[in-house]
Amino acid sequence: MGGKAYDTVIVGGSAAGLTAALYASRQGLKTLVITKDIGGQLALAPQIENYPGIKAVAGLELAQSIKEQAEGFGAEFVYDEAVGLSQAGDAFAVSTKVSGEYEALTVILAFGKTPKSLEVPGEDRLVGRGVSYCAICDAPLFRQKRVAVVGWGDHAFKAVKLLRSYGNKVYMVHRGEAKLTDEEILRESGGMNVVYVPNSTVLEIKGDTRVRSIVLKNAKTGEESELEVDGVFVEMGYTAKTGWVRDFVQLNENGEIVTDKLGRTSRPGVFAAGDVTDMVYKQTVIAAAQGAIAALSAYNYIQQLKGLPARRSDWGKLLGK
Ligand SMILES: Cc1cc2nc3c(=O)[nH]c(=O)nc-3n(C[C@H](O)[C@H](O)[C@H](O)COP(=O)(O)OP(=O)(O)OC[C@H]3O[C@@H](n4cnc5c(N)ncnc54)[C@H](O)[C@@H]3O)c2cc1C
Numbered sequence: 001m002g003g004k005a006y007d008t009v010i011v012g013g014s015a016a017g018l019t020a021a022l023y024a025s026r027q028g029l030k031t032l033v034i035t036k037d038i039g040g041q042l043a044l045a046p047q048i049e050n051y052p053g054i055k056a057v058a059g060l061e062l063a064q065s066i067k068e069q070a071e072g073f074g075a076e077f078v079y080d081e082a083v084g085l086s087q088a089g090d091a092f093a094v095s096t097k098v099s100g101e102y103e104a105l106t107v108i109l110a111f112g113k114t115p116k117s118l119e120v121p122g123e124d125r126l127v128g129r130g131v132s133y134c135a136i137c138d139a140p141l142f143r144q145k146r147v148a149v150v151g152w153g154d155h156a157f158k159a160v161k162l163l164r165s166y167g168n169k170v171y172m173v174h175r176g177e178a179k180l181t182d183e184e185i186l187r188e189s190g191g192m193n194v195v196y197v198p199n200s201t202v203l204e205i206k207g208d209t210r211v212r213s214i215v216l217k218n219a220k221t222g223e224e225s226e227l228e229v230d231g232v233f234v235e236m237g238y239t240a241k242t243g244w245v246r247d248f249v250q251l252n253e254n255g256e257i258v259t260d261k262l263g264r265t266s267r268p269g270v271f272a273a274g275d276v277t278d279m280v281y282k283q284t285v286i287a288a289a290q291g292a293i294a295a296l297s298a299y300n301y302i303q304q305l306k307g308l309p310a311r312r313s314d315w316g317k318l319l320g321k
Helices: 015-026 040-044 059-072 135-141 154-165 182-188 284-305
Strands: 004-011 031-035 076-079 082-088 091-096 101-109 146-150 169-173 194-197 200-206 213-218 224-228 231-234 270-272
Touching: 004 015, 004 091, 004 284, 015 031, 015 059, 015 101, 015 284, 031 101, 040 059, 059 284, 101 284, 135 154, 135 231, 146 154, 154 169, 270 284
Parallel strands: 004 031, 004 101, 031 076, 101 270, 146 169, 146 231, 169 194
Antiparallel strands: 082 091, 091 101, 200 213, 213 224
């Protein structure tokens, strides 16, 4: 331990984390947000039409506006990736990839969901050089090229349609086999210039400075082949990347953090909110509400730690004390 000390360190800078920061800092807590970006999944939503009180807003705009609100009450931000969590007595330490360690009396885990990756050689090295996890963000960078969309389902079809609309030739790489006919696939994906590649797993992404090709393995024949492409869009959905807190708080079978209705995890002093939790509904307004709950609970926890009155006089009872 020995890093900078805060009342609360929040991991994640989207609906849940930013709302937690707003509530925590407004309660007078010395608040730090450690986040890889502002907006997370929310930034990928071009139009949010179901956030109460706002008819329509771009996800990123909503996130930035909550961030400004939180900053107005004194919340601080560090752009980094949290990679470890430890406890010594009443203090927690969150360690990061680049900027070191931050100490706090409470931690709010609000790091949402992250796109699933292929975990194959070449993938990490070529991110931003042809490998993308967000067709909505990066499709405009590809025009009249050959691209592969890896995945199946709604997300993948949307990506194929979008990429096709920029004049690209799109290979839809699917590890299984669709029950749809070729015609139905063409209709789903918006028309011509789409090649369906079933029963195929990506083994490697090749390229020096940019993606050049992908190596595929056919699940039926075991045959390997190389497909020349300029881009790879991994559209396999999202997952809670909770490996780094696995030994610290209880997770459910989906790897999500188990919380109670006060946002408490299995470890006193550590709270969680948003899509990273076992809440079944993954929506912006719900993540934001959970962020508010976690921050109020963190405040009450600290008050109790300091022997001061909690915001609710029955907080002790809620804690079972
Ligand atoms: C394309 C799309 C459209 C959507 N449309 C809607 C909609 O119309 N209406 C609606 O209500 N919801 C919508 N959603 C869902 C909504 O975006 C999510 O429910 C909401 O963003 C969840 O917020 P969150 O704060 O829990 O996590 P996320 O938005 O997933 O954000 C997680 C944050 O944590 C950060 N992070 C992750 N790991 C770490 C780490 N180890 N260290 C530091 N920081 C980390 C990320 O950088 C990010 O800032 C949509 C989602 C997508 C993908």
